Amino acid sequence: MEYKVKLRGIAVGYVDPKYTSQTCPICRNRNHVKDRNYQCSCGFKTHRDRVAGMNIIHAPVIDGVA
Template sequence: FAVENKVSVIRLEQLANIRQTTRTSRKNEKNLHTWSFYRLSSYIEYKANLAGIKVEYVNPAYTSQICPKCSEKNKAIDRRYMCACGFKKHRDVVGAMNIRYAPVVGGNSQSA
């Protein structure tokens, strides 16, 4: 997909220590602790490097809670993000929009 769409940079959330910082229900706890974030990001980096695509990491804090239009912080209700400024999107889309422009961990960034 990235090669077909001429993507030059892939941005990922830096999920180090997420198991220690994430609050979850008992029902979802097993799923959280069996998913290998490191393995997934390593695989994405490996495949991206083969294609000449750079991988950057951003801080995941509040990426799905900050309005990309006015920068106000709001929580999504039932996966739907709505802001007082009128901006409405699915919270995952809001997160992706914010990740695109978030500062890169370590400071070395290219335009995404």
């Protein structure tokens, strides 16, 4: 997919995926999840993949490209 994006002149940024599905996007606490449902002590609940997506959207870019 990266080559298709570059063909259109869109910059590609990379995000470190470490802990993206374990970190609460609301309070930033890290929780170990045993199944697909994520629940934080602050009350935030959703699917673990959605948590990762939310964290990746707001993560700093690691290679300097934005």
